[in-house]
Amino acid sequence: MEQNEIDASGLLAISTRLQRLSDRIRKDGLLIYKAFGIDFQPKWFPVLYTLYKKSTMNVVSLSDEIGYAHPSTISLLKELEKEKLIRSKKDKVDTRKRLVELTEKGTALLSTMEPVWDVIIKATAEITNTENNLMKAINEVEASLKEKSFLQRAEVYIKK
Amino acid sequence: MEQNEIDASGLLAISTRLQRLSDRIRKDGLLIYKAFGIDFQPKWFPVLYTLYKKSTMNVVSLSDEIGYAHPSTISLLKELEKEKLIRSKKDKVDTRKRLVELTEKGTALLSTMEPVWDVIIKATAEITNTENNLMKAINEVEASLKEKSFLQRAEVYIKK
């Protein structure tokens, strides 16, 4: 009975719990980079990693690739430009487009990060690889949301 | 190979993914309350639900109960007071303490919410109850973090 109540309340507060877990992991992530003497923020990862893998991209494709709204990407790019980790140039064919790529400094940084990532991946795997694997759970939830949104699912029960 | 790369990158971006999932669920949550014609924000849930269950509490115990930093609770209480859903009074024994409780309006609102919660719980269960259950995964991850933090786990690998 009590157990059910805890579960119910947990489900109702799920967004809050996700957010707090995210915060916590991010903060420790920052400290891990620091422990390696690397000046790197976890939030930079999706943008930089994508540019590392795909070399040159414009703002919108980059945003789509990492799944961000474009203003979020723009503000990250602004920071990264200030850090001289990336640079931009105009696309000569389609002048609306801003092409973004890593600088030499950026490439150098990213290539020194492989050992750090290794550690982070191992530590994260250790933490998340419990009976219900968090990464897999997120993937599964994202898949079920893609199929039918939270709201749509709720509507079925409302109409009953 | 490619699969491993996706996993690695996923683990490295885990905080971002958690945050975005949280946002998405919260936004739909708000719409579900709206669909019931109820003026209620998902972020209010932990505070109001706790007051509903425990009647009167001071700020710090309430924060501890829901696992928030006290300034977060204070700012929620401020909103809820403006909505006239809660009220506060001084503790006569320990005058430092501010005792918080639901108003009649608050109690009335909460008691009309049971059917909404039912729907939310069902829809959430539908979404999260995949092979790797998200709620359980969060609980497990929080338990493993409590035992040994992300940073501490990383340090073991750094020292190697």
Place this chain on the structure above:
DNA sequence: GGAATATATGTAGTTAGCTACATATATTTG
């Protein structure tokens, strides 16, 4: 080939938590 539409980028302001610091009152202890 010009008008209507679509796409790319950018800016401003919001959100929901947080930490760091400040202050007031209680409690403990020499």
Place this chain on the structure above:
DNA sequence: CAAATATATGTAGCTAACTACATATATTCC
């Protein structure tokens, strides 16, 4: 019992994403 410490509350400002809106350039279509 006064000084030192601990606890409760409060304020200010940060963060990392978002939406809504604005503008510039491309593309499409009559």
